Amino acid sequence: xxxxxxxxxxxxxxxxxxxxxxxxxxxxxxxxxTAVGWRSWRDVSEEHTRAQAEAxxxxxxxxxxxxxxAAHYGLYLFKPKLPLAFVDPGIDPxxxxxxxxEAHQRNDLQHRPARDATALxxxxxxxxxxxxxxxxxxxxxxxxxxxxxxxxxQGTLRQVxxxxxxxxxxxxxxxxxxxxxxxxxxxxxxxxGVYLLIQSGPDAEKTWPHALAMATGYLVYLGIFLLLSLxxxxxxxxxRAALITLLAFWIVNTMIAPRLATDLSRRWLPTPSSLExxxxxxxxxxxxxxxxxxxxxxxxRLEEDLLTQYDVDFVEDLPVNFQGIALQASExxxxxxxxxxxxxxxxxFWLQNALRKGLxxxxxxxxxxxxxxxxxxxxTSQYHEFSEAAETHRRIIVRTLNKDLEINGADLxxxxxxxPELWESMPLFRYEMPEIGSVLFRxxxxxxxxxxxxxxxxxxxxxxxxxxxxx
Amino acid sequence: MVLRIxxxxxxxxxxxxxxxAVSLVxxxxxxxxxxxxxxxxxxxxxTRDGIAAEEQERYRQLRERLGSPGSGTGVPxxxxxxxxxxxxxxxxxxxxxxFVIGQSDLYPSYVKVSTExxxxxxxxxxxxxxxxxxxxxxxxxxxxITLYPLIILALSYNLLSNEKEQGTLVxxxxxxxxxxxxxAGKVLTRAIAVVGLAxxxxxxxxxxxxxxxAEGDFTSRLALWLAxxxxxxxxxxxxxxxxxxxxxxxxxxxxxxxxxxxxxxAVVPALVxxxxxxxxxxxxxxxxxxxxxxxxxxxxxxxxxxKARYFEDHPELVGAEADYSEFAIQSLATQNxxxxxxxxxLDHFENQLRRQQxxxxxxxFLSPAIAAFEALQDAAGTGxxxxxxxxxxxxxxxxxxxxxxxxxxxxxxxxxxxELERIPTFTYEEEPISQVTERVTIGLIGLVxxxxxxxxISVPLLRRFTVVS
Numbered sequence: 001x002x003x004x005x006x007x008x009x010x011x012x013x014x015x016x017x018x019x020x021x022x023x024x025x026x027x028x029x030x031x032x033x034t035a036v037g038w039r040s041w042r043d044v045s046e047e048h049t050r051a052q053a054e055a056x057x058x059x060x061x062x063x064x065x066x067x068x069x070a071a072h073y074g075l076y077l078f079k080p081k082l083p084l085a086f087v088d089p090g091i092d093p094x095x096x097x098x099x100x101x102e103a104h105q106r107n108d109l110q111h112r113p114a115r116d117a118t119a120l121x122x123x124x125x126x127x128x129x130x131x132x133x134x135x136x137x138x139x140x141x142x143x144x145x146x147x148x149x150x151x152x153x154q155g156t157l158r159q160v161x162x163x164x165x166x167x168x169x170x171x172x173x174x175x176x177x178x179x180x181x182x183x184x185x186x187x188x189x190x191x192x193g194v195y196l197l198i199q200s201g202p203d204a205e206k207t208w209p210h211a212l213a214m215a216t217g218y219l220v221y222l223g224i225f226l227l228l229s230l231x232x233x234x235x236x237x238x239x240r241a242a243l244i245t246l247l248a249f250w251i252v253n254t255m256i257a258p259r260l261a262t263d264l265s266r267r268w269l270p271t272p273s274s275l276e277x278x279x280x281x282x283x284x285x286x287x288x289x290x291x292x293x294x295x296x297x298x299x300x301r302l303e304e305d306l307l308t309q310y311d312v313d314f315v316e317d318l319p320v321n322f323q324g325i326a327l328q329a330s331e332x333x334x335x336x337x338x339x340x341x342x343x344x345x346x347x348x349f350w351l352q353n354a355l356r357k358g359l360x361x362x363x364x365x366x367x368x369x370x371x372x373x374x375x376x377x378x379x380t381s382q383y384h385e386f387s388e389a390a391e392t393h394r395r396i397i398v399r400t401l402n403k404d405l406e407i408n409g410a411d412l413x414x415x416x417x418x419x420p421e422l423w424e425s426m427p428l429f430r431y432e433m434p435e436i437g438s439v440l441f442r443x444x445x446x447x448x449x450x451x452x453x454x455x456x457x458x459x460x461x462x463x464x465x466x467x468x469x470x471x
Numbered sequence: 472m473v474l475r476i477x478x479x480x481x482x483x484x485x486x487x488x489x490x491x492a493v494s495l496v497x498x499x500x501x502x503x504x505x506x507x508x509x510x511x512x513x514x515x516x517x518t519r520d521g522i523a524a525e526e527q528e529r530y531r532q533l534r535e536r537l538g539s540p541g542s543g544t545g546v547p548x549x550x551x552x553x554x555x556x557x558x559x560x561x562x563x564x565x566x567x568x569x570f571v572i573g574q575s576d577l578y579p580s581y582v583k584v585s586t587e588x589x590x591x592x593x594x595x596x597x598x599x600x601x602x603x604x605x606x607x608x609x610x611x612x613x614x615x616i617t618l619y620p621l622i623i624l625a626l627s628y629n630l631l632s633n634e635k636e637q638g639t640l641v642x643x644x645x646x647x648x649x650x651x652x653x654x655a656g657k658v659l660t661r662a663i664a665v666v667g668l669a670x671x672x673x674x675x676x677x678x679x680x681x682x683x684x685a686e687g688d689f690t691s692r693l694a695l696w697l698a699x700x701x702x703x704x705x706x707x708x709x710x711x712x713x714x715x716x717x718x719x720x721x722x723x724x725x726x727x728x729x730x731x732x733x734x735x736x737a738v739v740p741a742l743v744x745x746x747x748x749x750x751x752x753x754x755x756x757x758x759x760x761x762x763x764x765x766x767x768x769x770x771x772x773x774x775x776x777x778k779a780r781y782f783e784d785h786p787e788l789v790g791a792e793a794d795y796s797e798f799a800i801q802s803l804a805t806q807n808x809x810x811x812x813x814x815x816x817l818d819h820f821e822n823q824l825r826r827q828q829x830x831x832x833x834x835x836f837l838s839p840a841i842a843a844f845e846a847l848q849d850a851a852g853t854g855x856x857x858x859x860x861x862x863x864x865x866x867x868x869x870x871x872x873x874x875x876x877x878x879x880x881x882x883x884x885x886x887x888x889x890e891l892e893r894i895p896t897f898t899y900e901e902e903p904i905s906q907v908t909e910r911v912t913i914g915l916i917g918l919v920x921x922x923x924x925x926x927x928i929s930v931p932l933l934r935r936f937t938v939v940s
Contacts, residue, residue, distance in 0.1 A: 051757045091601035111756035123740035240722045259609040273518045274598045
């Protein structure tokens, strides 16, 4: 019986001009967005790979010089684009694309692509994720609101129920029919997406679990909207009331909630200004953390300790290069300061994000948004992971160079020069996409919120079916 | 007659509670939007106070150092020009900045100007959670562009269809009353309620937020702002009337209007954005990073030769004393060479962006939402035009800065205490209001023409309107 109702619902939809027109528009937008997203993903990704190799070459091709001069010359890293970013570019346009690694400094990522664009981007970009998160739910609302309410208004609901059809069967059949008709819209885009992902190079293989999880997430999300729309349609006084209720739910979810959540989190947990942040770091390095232990004091103590350790009277008599040790010591002090301040900043960001994710329990769009960005590798946690990886790499390079100066430059002081074999011996920077398990773990909140909403909407629809009124 | 209709309509709407509910929502979101904008302006103000204090402190230390008896030789000019004496060029928040945050969360409101190249301007970004930038803020601009049309549509999607469905339209029109007059009366009531409230609450909130009304072009900008809000509202009312005039059911009207709203507020801007980017692609900054790196590598290997050539170009700058600072001169020459070789790339960025903006200016007529969005940002002074205006002043200040310091550096002439007062300072010149008005007026045309066209279409449609279905 359910299948028969579903088939009737499907046929009805397919014959409906409004369905065909809106389905065509959405399908075209979805395919277009996927294609455009993939093209720009490919360009950027190729460029970053090329630039990364070139930057490394620059570092390796330095002439003979003091290792510390090489540390000052530094190295550029470019944020790699993970394969699924073409579906959901997430925060990528609003984070820097490159970071400069050098001695003494922890630099922020620079060059936000969003600054090189017009204000139009603030309306929201046309991406596959945006179509799935915003437009598809609206299409579901518009197609589903009359499904039960209109039958009641036309009196056909009474007829159907008088035939002995169980309300549960009727509702399930409608849900199935609508789901299939909506699924048809997504099929071509999903096929193209899968094809493009196969084309995306060697890394893509590792992202299949992510892609699958993403598809499941969207399926659940859109399912929630379908079930809720049917529930409202079953309960509403009229189809007009059903439409207004659902539109309001959609607007609050997709338009108001994200901005409201953002503003509230910024209001309650303000982000420090760049000026305050960097001034505090400079101050702590110069005067010591909390004003204890200023830099020159630290240097004097280090010198004394070394002279005692090696039992000599002058720095020149040390069997190691004092500059190398002093540089590394100041580096480590700086690292402690950077860690302290960056960790505080990121704790702030995490709290802001947690507040937003918490609201995901109230509004499913917030939850899918987080999950989708997480799986695409374009969320804050992966941005953080990249900048931490870059910082770790910086510390390795600077430490290796200082160590070389310390050991090999013993009696030459700053006159010591190292050659390309040292530059070439630096480890390569590699950033790996996190495993699916850890992504899902980090997005546990969003997953739970979606499951909660799915369970809730099933339960609500169930109840509405049981108490279905014919008039 | 129109007024009498409006009176009755108001009574009906109040009795229905819809108007009250919708008005409360409107008041709440407008006030919240302005409060949000005001807190952003306060944040920017405190940042600017912070940089001013930082600069003052640096100068105080410099003065102290130069005033101390041991510093007869002064401080090397290159140190003052690059770091110790670097000055901030700050962009004050516009008089109406609390209304629209616009692009101001993306562009830093100040630039540190030193003898370093202008590529360093791009480096200063305000720290922000990237998700916040991606999402955008809940400011009055967002309320006006996105939610205000929805409120208008929520009140008028069933302007006629409801009366028809209830059967009251026949009764009404059996009176000596023309359908046109009825519609005008209904629209008038709603317009006064929605547009009036939006305006009163925004002005009230900005007054409460402690903005100085006497400041600058406050009144002219406010007038522009009001004109945009009224015309944008008029467009959406006209759209609702036109859809109603087609004589469909309330539910169909609601779907059609929601669809049009989504199309104009979200889909068309996103498509225009794609088109603009495809037509004038901005090169990637990755390329620029690489170009700078290549140029500086080259310059460093050619160091001495560059310096020699630099002096050939500027014979007047060679100091009489031989012991000028080798390092400072070398780095100036290198910087010069780097800048020459990346100038083209940098210009390419700016030109492409300018072309993109020109195209957006043309294509904004495709959607009143784009036209209104740009106009609101212009009126509030948080759009890209004012930022570009600021950046061009920064560039000339930068040139002035270098013109002051380069000769000193090359002549190895240190800075003395009395010279600190002569170091250039930056003052922002506000964009002439006539220019702002001109831009906003073009945007207004993009609102008024579609509204008038819709009204013109509605008149014959209403004449043929069938009262009984």
